[in-house]
Structures are given as structure tokens and as C-alpha cells.
Amino acid sequence: MSDQGLARAVERMRGRGMGPEAITVFEHYYRQLEEGAQGTIPEDTIEPLRDIQGLGEVEVSDEDARRALSQTAVIKLNGGLGTSMGMSGAKSALEVKDGLTFLDIIAQQVLSLREQWGVELPLILMNSFRTSEQSLDILATYPDLPVDGLPLDFIQSAEPKLLADSLDPVDWPRDRELEWCPPGHGDIYVSLVTSGVLDSLLAKGIRYAFISNSDNLGATCDPDVAAWMVEHGLPFVAEVCTRTKSDRKGGHLATRRSDGRLILRDTAMVADGEERFFADTKRHDTFNANNIWVDLSVLRDRMAERAGFLGLPIIINRKTVDPADPTSPEVVQLESAMGAAIEVFEGSEALLVPRTRFRPVKTTNDLLVVRSDYFVLDESYHLLAVGEGPEPFVDLDSAYRLVDGFEKRFPFGVPSMVECTSLRVIGDPVFGRDVRCVGDVLVDGLRRVRDHAVLEGPVAGETSAEARPAARAQGVADLRTVDQHLRAILSTLEPAATASVPLTEALGLVVARDVRSRVSLPAFDNSSMDGYAVQARSLDGADATPVSLRIVGEVAAGVNPTFSVGPGEAARIMTGAPIPAGADAVIAVEDTDGAAEGSVLCRAVVAPGRYIRPRGEDVSEGAVVVSAGDVVGPRTIALLAACGHATVEVHRRPHVVILSTGAELVPPGEPLQPGQIHDSNSTMLWAAAISAGASAEIRGTVGDTDAELLAALDEVVAGADVVVTSGGVSMGAYDVVKSALADRGVDFVRVAMQPGKPQGFGYLTGPDGRRVPLFALPGNPVSSFVSFEVFVRPALRRLMRLTPEKRRVRSATLTSGLRSPEGRRQFGRAVVSRNSEGALMCTPVAGQGSHFVADLSRANALFIVPEETADLVAGERVDVIILDD
Numbered sequence: 001m002s003d004q005g006l007a008r009a010v011e012r013m014r015g016r017g018m019g020p021e022a023i024t025v026f027e028h029y030y031r032q033l034e035e036g037a038q039g040t041i042p043e044d045t046i047e048p049l050r051d052i053q054g055l056g057e058v059e060v061s062d063e064d065a066r067r068a069l070s071q072t073a074v075i076k077l078n079g080g081l082g083t084s085m086g087m088s089g090a091k092s093a094l095e096v097k098d099g100l101t102f103l104d105i106i107a108q109q110v111l112s113l114r115e116q117w118g119v120e121l122p123l124i125l126m127n128s129f130r131t132s133e134q135s136l137d138i139l140a141t142y143p144d145l146p147v148d149g150l151p152l153d154f155i156q157s158a159e160p161k162l163l164a165d166s167l168d169p170v171d172w173p174r175d176r177e178l179e180w181c182p183p184g185h186g187d188i189y190v191s192l193v194t195s196g197v198l199d200s201l202l203a204k205g206i207r208y209a210f211i212s213n214s215d216n217l218g219a220t221c222d223p224d225v226a227a228w229m230v231e232h233g234l235p236f237v238a239e240v241c242t243r244t245k246s247d248r249k250g251g252h253l254a255t256r257r258s259d260g261r262l263i264l265r266d267t268a269m270v271a272d273g274e275e276r277f278f279a280d281t282k283r284h285d286t287f288n289a290n291n292i293w294v295d296l297s298v299l300r301d302r303m304a305e306r307a308g309f310l311g312l313p314i315i316i317n318r319k320t321v322d323p324a325d326p327t328s329p330e331v332v333q334l335e336s337a338m339g340a341a342i343e344v345f346e347g348s349e350a351l352l353v354p355r356t357r358f359r360p361v362k363t364t365n366d367l368l369v370v371r372s373d374y375f376v377l378d379e380s381y382h383l384l385a386v387g388e389g390p391e392p393f394v395d396l397d398s399a400y401r402l403v404d405g406f407e408k409r410f411p412f413g414v415p416s417m418v419e420c421t422s423l424r425v426i427g428d429p430v431f432g433r434d435v436r437c438v439g440d441v442l443v444d445g446l447r448r449v450r451d452h453a454v455l456e457g458p459v460a461g462e463t464s465a466e467a468r469p470a471a472r473a474q475g476v477a478d479l480r481t482v483d484q485h486l487r488a489i490l491s492t493l494e495p496a497a498t499a500s501v502p503l504t505e506a507l508g509l510v511v512a513r514d515v516r517s518r519v520s521l522p523a524f525d526n527s528s529m530d531g532y533a534v535q536a537r538s539l540d541g542a543d544a545t546p547v548s549l550r551i552v553g554e555v556a557a558g559v560n561p562t563f564s565v566g567p568g569e570a571a572r573i574m575t576g577a578p579i580p581a582g583a584d585a586v587i588a589v590e591d592t593d594g595a596a597e598g599s600v601l602c603r604a605v606v607a608p609g610r611y612i613r614p615r616g617e618d619v620s621e622g623a624v625v626v627s628a629g630d631v632v633g634p635r636t637i638a639l640l641a642a643c644g645h646a647t648v649e650v651h652r653r654p655h656v657v658i659l660s661t662g663a664e665l666v667p668p669g670e671p672l673q674p675g676q677i678h679d680s681n682s683t684m685l686w687a688a689a690i691s692a693g694a695s696a697e698i699r700g701t702v703g704d705t706d707a708e709l710l711a712a713l714d715e716v717v718a719g720a721d722v723v724v725t726s727g728g729v730s731m732g733a734y735d736v737v738k739s740a741l742a743d744r745g746v747d748f749v750r751v752a753m754q755p756g757k758p759q760g761f762g763y764l765t766g767p768d769g770r771r772v773p774l775f776a777l778p779g780n781p782v783s784s785f786v787s788f789e790v791f792v793r794p795a796l797r798r799l800m801r802l803t804p805e806k807r808r809v810r811s812a813t814l815t816s817g818l819r820s821p822e823g824r825r826q827f828g829r830a831v832v833s834r835n836s837e838g839a840l841m842c843t844p845v846a847g848q849g850s851h852f853v854a855d856l857s858r859a860n861a862l863f864i865v866p867e868e869t870a871d872l873v874a875g876e877r878v879d880v881i882i883l884d885d
């Protein structure tokens, strides 16, 4: 932390052509940061916003509206790159609805307002360097859009990201652009001045600006607000919307106690430990829609008074220099929010507007709703909700997160959402034509959704036959079927968070984001043979009469040849070495005399291109090489490494903590006192978790008291993604897990299966509020094993997004008869092998009791006898799952 850091940052900004105003602002924030500014607004310094004027109560005559609109300009914040949706260009260039991009719709909205009201209404974008060209190309298709004396855009400032520890500007040679960030949309005030746009607007008699995000199509320039502003002489108006439970993030307005001014508190400005106030949607019941109205003449005066800088509160944004790579160095970005200017103007107002004025597209979930028939564009290109009810809630799986993956899976357009209240998709099905969603829809584990399908309620990939016994078992009090219990578990599980992990830690995990190659493969034309690089023409006729070529050099792999090969010349070349300039083929060493220097005698003709592996033949730079949803295997890792990636974004590997209960348990290897046994479940469950692809850890055993168990759980929950306990779940006097957790959010149920009837499942809450699933499995070793196989393994696979979640069921022939309890699904242990004809044969092991560990170990499969079957005879078919594949 030093003046040097600041000096270096300022140097860079000058080098990039930033004006003195932008540099002054940056210096100001840098000093604040150095002085230890937290950039937070504590709860006890503010009052919640109350008694807000509603847009609905604003009454304005048409003439006043027209007059106000004639003095207004529309400014759109358009610097966004849509990186979180996997886009590389301007986000507003995305086709959002009816084949139109955001910018098309914005342009049409402005043009139709102009026509309707007979006003000039300029449209100006605040672009970044990266969005300007592409955006202006789109606007160029509207020749009437430009207004005399005004540009269609101006460019926002850029500032260096600072290393979190030293506050030095960060160096990131891999991608220099990542060394820079925009200083937040609060920069608009500075950029309006430095670009000259503020003066140009005022010179044209434009006194008001309506400023909003270009991804918010609901933010149209409403003349009523403009007129209200004019009527009351307001310098600044911020639109707010009523908060619902799902609006826990984003900033809100409040009144500052010290001076009664309105202020904006952004997410990043919440003091540590005060998140609960911020999240309290009753306390702070509106949020900032980031649609603001500014009196430009007041703004000009204020900027002049303050020497070009408003002194907006600092927002300290902590990220990594490459936001997609959490292992890259930590940086701070000094930002400010546009809406924070509300505190600068005496007499600012908040205005409560309908939710329809806040319809940003931040995710592909939002995109689906906006693109669907739930919304239509009316003749003025306003986005109107058609549906009666509240906007449908959409939660698509990770494969849909990036626009590419999204488009691929909706090749015929998105489903009809008019009658839908929520749509959740688990897995990555491709949707057919004309699909309709009705009510609450859960699509789970389907490979594809058929054309014309009507989706309603849960739509699972399982066969309906599996659901039937469920219905029958409902008559039996608190006894669930295996499928019911599994579904109850799976439906609550959220996919594991995604993270970039080193390739050596990614094996077996599911890729969360498409990966593009950073290089071409091969990266350069190279030889596929040991031989001589030549011009093919030099060898014309060499098959009849050998031709002698002069050796002009030698190229080994890893060398960059600086010479070229001309007619009558050859260069000795090794496999994988770059082809020197001039050469267009390789003759294999076998077809020559193999000379090392002087000249080489060639005895074959070669066609141009022979034995040359051309650049990009395998992979071209920028091509998607691994897709979201792919499972990382050894070959994927090879490809990623070859394409220049050291990390890959995956669904994280869940960490399972195993805890066995029982006062009788002693760790393996230790001597037994009378009544004691060795703990075998801990290691067994650990191994089963690892085999399922998770990471795992054994906590050790605890005795049979609530206090001991609760203390142990408290200790492990912070470090666990999943907790598995064994023992203590049945009806006995010492069934500790059940007694300690039954009224702590864990459900204990009886499942119609054998073994494994008593089961517990629920969530623990970690110190950070994180919910950690807990499986309480029975203690008998065989029950514990089967329970893990039937419930925990599919759950771990679901967390990791691995499919199929359940093992494959095959059919085998029984070599001996067996009996099975009616009304329960039996999971027996068996040895399954192929007979001499190749047919699968199933031999149940002798000891089917749930304490027979040796027979469990001898088995390589489970056989499954359905609920309704009481006995089977030798020669009958039975379903089996093979455990060791």
C-alpha cells in the first residue's frame, strides 16, 4: 500500500487516455481505500424508506407530459458484456425476443415514443470500449435514430484493478484487458462531462435524462415521470419497486439519520453481520430499480461546484482478476453506483413504480421468461405481461446457464409460459416444438421433452410402473416406498456449487461451463514423420529416377525454423517439428538414403501436404472443446491441457463426513472388551462415498447420548457438504440419532424395504446459514451399506450432476429359490456371473441377515425383489444391480 501504487495506477490510466476528471475520481477513491474506508453503511445510521409516492397516483395532463418529454433524453447503460451468460460481446446484442436484440427493441421503443408524442427524444448509449462498435452497428439499421448535434454513444471510463494486498495495479499478461474494470455505473456523471455530452444536451434544450440499464426492457421513458419531475422541480428521481422474498439482493434506498437525505445502500455496502437487516424484505420493503431521472442543469451546476466530481460513496468490490478463475489473484475494484447520486441532490425523491418497469435479463432463466409468450411486445415495443398471475419462477440446470447451451436445448423456441407458475429443470433435456408448461413444473431426469408436450407437476424420467406401488403403500401409516423416499430426498437437493478446479482435481466431475480452446491444435503445421521437408514439385519423377536434394537445415521438435526450403532443397525434420517456410510436403526417411548433411537422395514422389499435420486440423482456436454437462475423464483432461487450460469449471465434489454412533464401537485394530465390536461402518461408508465420486472423511464414533452427537455434528457441519451417520435410528432405548435430531429438522421414516427400514433425512444448518443434507442410516452393516447404495449414492450423483443417478438394473436367472417379505422391496446380496452360454446367473449368498458382513463382502451384486412378490423359484428372472462395475 503506497503512493507508488497510486502513481502506477494513474500512469496506466493516462497511458490509456483517461481524462483528468476520471483520474481525479479514481485518486479520491484510492485515498479512501488507503485510509481504511469500508464502504459500508451501518443499519443504525439509516431509517427505512416510508411513504413513497406511487407512479399510479401521479396525474399529468397530456400537454404537460409532451412538454416534459420534449426536454428529455434517454440514456442506456450499455457497457455490459454478458460474461455471466457466456457471451463475449455486448450483452444488448443478444436476440432477446421475437428475433430482436435488446438494442433493436430499445431503438423501436424510442422511435415510437417520438412518433406518439411528436418529440425529438434523443437516445444515447454509455458504452465501454468493448461494446461500442457492435452496438452502433445495430443502431445503424435505424437511420432516423440520430439527433442533430448529439452522438449515439459515449464511452465510460476504465480504471486498473488493484491487488488486494498491495493496492498495486495488477499485472495479468495472459489477458491484458482483465487488468481493467469500469468504475461502476456511477461513472456516468464524470463520463457525461468529459465526453461533452452533458453540454451538448443542455445546448439543445434537453434538461432531463432518463437513465437505465439496457438489459431492462421494462425501463421505457415514461412521460408521466418526466412531467412529475418538472411540476415539482425535482433534481433527481430514483424508481423503486416493491420487494418480494426473491429480491434479497440488489440495493435499496433509505433515509440517512444525520441529515434526512435519501441514500442508496448497495449489496456491497452492507456492514459485516448486518446481512439480516438487508435481507429483511419487510424492513426495507422496496429496492432500487436503477432507473433514474436527472435534472441535467442541476447536475452541471453540482459538477462545476465540486470540480468535476460528485464524491459518491465508494463501493469496494472484491473479486479475482480473472472472474472465471477463483485461483487467480484477489483484486479490489473501486466503484460507485449511479443511484448513489441521490444523496448529492437536495430534494431528491423516490418513486414507487410497478414491477413491470424492472425486467432485467441477468440469467438465462430471465431470458426464458422474457422470450416466452408470457410477455408480448405491443405496437410501441413495450413489454407487456400476458399472464394473469405473478411472473413464473424459472430455475434451469447448469447446462442451460450459458446462452449457447440454452439455445441448443430450445432449438424450436422456449415453452409456452402463460399458464405456468414455476419451471424447474434438472438434467439437460432438449425441448421439442410447442411445449406448454402449466402450473408448477419440475422436469427431472428426462433426456428430451417431446413435441407438443404439456408439462404439469413433476415430470420424472422414471417409468410410471415404479410409481404404482407407491400409491398402494400410502394406506400403510408412515411407511414410504423406496421411490417415494428417494424422490423426497432428491427433490430437495440443489446442485453443488461450481468452481474452477485444477485439472488434477477434476476427474469424474461434471463440467459446468463450455470450454473453448485457447489455441489451435496442432498449433502450427508440423511433420507426422521423420524425414525431409521439401517442395513436392522438387520430387517430380523421383519414383523413376531418384532425385538428389540439397540439405539446407534440420528441424527438431520444439525448434522454430528460421530458414526456408526452396526448389531442389530439403530440410531434415523430426516428427512433431514445425514445417519450415517454403516446404509443402515431407518425404519419409524410408524413401531416401537418410543422409544427415550435404544432399539427400529421394526415391519417391510426394503429393503436396503429404505427412503434414496442418495447423488447426484437430481443434481451431476458440472452438468449444468440452461442453457443460460433460464428465471429466482422463481423455477430457488431456484435451483441456492441450488447449491451454490448467483449470476447468465443474460442479464441486461434495465432501462427505461420516459419523458412526454406538457406545459398543471400537476403532478397527484396537482390542475388544466384553460387549464391544469393531466399527466397520465408518470405513465402509467412507469407501462407498469415495467410490460414488465424492470426497470423504471419517469423524470417528460417538457414544449414545444426545449431547455427544450434537457436539460432534456442530463440529463437523462447517466442513461438510453432506453428513452421513450410522446407527441409532430404530425404536430402541439408545437410538441417539433419532432422539437428538427428530425435532431438529431431520425426518425419521420407515421405508418399505428390507434391509434398511428405518431411515432419516433432513438438513443441518451450518454456522454460515448453509444447509447441509444429513442421512441417518441404520447401524447394521448390511442395512447401512444397502441404504447408502439406494439413497446416498444417487443423492451424491445428483449433487455432482452425474447421470444416470441410479445404477443400471439388469435381469438375471436365479440359481436357487428365495422368499421375500410382501409389501417391502428386498435388496438381497448375491453373486452374479455369466454361465457358459453367456447368460447372467444370480446366486443369493447364504447369509441374508443384515449382520452378515462376510457374505456381504462375498457378494458382487444386489438382487431386487419387488414389493408384491413373496417368493421366487430357481430358474425365474430377477432384477440385479452389479456393484463392482
Ligand code: AMP
Pocket: 660, 661, 662, 664, 665, 677, 678, 679, 680, 681, 682, 726, 727, 728, 729, 730, 732, 778, 779, 780, 781
Ligand atoms: P443400531 O442401529 O445403532 O441399533 O445398530 C444396529 C446393529 O448394528 C447393532 O448390532 C450395532 O452394534 C451394529 N452397529 C452399529 N454401528 C456399527 C458400526 N459402525 N460398525 C459395525 N456395526 C455397527
Ligand code: MG
Pocket: 661, 662, 663, 727, 728, 734, 779
Ligand atoms: Mg446403536
